[in-house]
Amino acid sequence: MSITDARARNAKPNDKDYKVTDERGLYLLVKTNGSKLWRYKYRFSGKERTLAMGAYPEISLKEARSKRDEARRLLDEGKDPSLEKQIQKALNISKYENNFEAVGREWYEVKLTGKSESHRSRSLRMLEKELFPYLGIRPVSDITAPELLTILRRIEKRGVVDTAHRAKQTAGQVFLYAIQVGRATDPAANQNGTLRLKETTHHRTITIPVEVGLLMLAMDAYNGTPIFRAALKLMPLTAVAFIISAAKSSNS
Numbered sequence: 001m002s003i004t005d006a007r008a009r010n011a012k013p014n015d016k017d018y019k020v021t022d023e024r025g026l027y028l029l030v031k032t033n034g035s036k037l038w039r040y041k042y043r044f045s046g047k048e049r050t051l052a053m054g055a056y057p058e059i060s061l062k063e064a065r066s067k068r069d070e071a072r073r074l075l076d077e078g079k080d081p082s083l084e085k086q087i088q089k090a091l092n093i094s095k096y097e098n099n100f101e102a103v104g105r106e107w108y109e110v111k112l113t114g115k116s117e118s119h120r121s122r123s124l125r126m127l128e129k130e131l132f133p134y135l136g137i138r139p140v141s142d143i144t145a146p147e148l149l150t151i152l153r154r155i156e157k158r159g160v161v162d163t164a165h166r167a168k169q170t171a172g173q174v175f176l177y178a179i180q181v182g183r184a185t186d187p188a189a190n191q192n193g194t195l196r197l198k199e200t201t202h203h204r205t206i207t208i209p210v211e212v213g214l215l216m217l218a219m220d221a222y223n224g225t226p227i228f229r230a231a232l233k234l235m236p237l238t239a240v241a242f243i244i245s246a247a248k249s250s251n252s
Contacts, residue, residue, distance in 0.1 A: 003028060005061050011036060026068045028056060038064040040071055044080045051081050098183050100143060100174070101127075101136035107177040123170055130155055130167045131174075140175070140184040 071081035178184035
């Protein structure tokens with residue numbers, strides 16, 4: 001005798017757990033505490049097994065039968081429904097742990113350690129303000145180029161084109177890290193030319209001696225990475241050498 005929705009709904013708990021059977025291995029297990037659980041009994045590799053398929057009424061009779069039919073399809077393919085359920089659960093957990101925010105914060109801790117505090121602060125602000133609110137919960141491996149472009153265009157429409165380009169660069173670094181650790185591809189790689197060009201600001205050349213002195217002091221006080229500090233100290237020396245060389249050439 002197959003189950004009807006009314007029969008499932010009206011099943012009352014007894015002193016012991018009991019089954020209300022349906023067709024082709026599906027049954028409703030009625031517990032002494034009043035809970036009602038869908039179960040599917042099947043055989044795989046000669047052994048009897050049971051697949052849990054949720055509770056009634058959260059899972060309706062129609063849904064339970066659909067789950068049973070899917071389990072039967074897997075059996076026809078030589079697969080164990082219980083094992084397939086465990087695999088899918090593991091994949092879902094893996095996707096959750098590998099969402100964009102989780103990978104982005106991991107990138108921030110791994111790749112930006114040792115960088116200047118200003119660079120770390122800018123990068124974290126870019127992630128938390130511009131990227132996490134829209135991509136944070138998305139599995140990093142599922143994010144597509146059009147999806148990322150939609151986020152970048154939203155930033156661009158606010159009139160902050162430079163911010164959109166920096167967001168693209170930051171997202172690209174997160175995706176590159178995800179690729180390096182085997183967790184994604186890079187949807188930012190093919191975004192060249194999709195955003196408006198950044199506005200270029202030209203700064204006047206410093207020619208007043210006092211301003212040159214202030215620039216030298218600022219360069220000396222810069223607290224960035226050793227490579228950039230060394231480059232800043234080298235720039236005035238190469239500039240002086242170039243000026244001397246040019247003067248000699250003009251006098252010869």
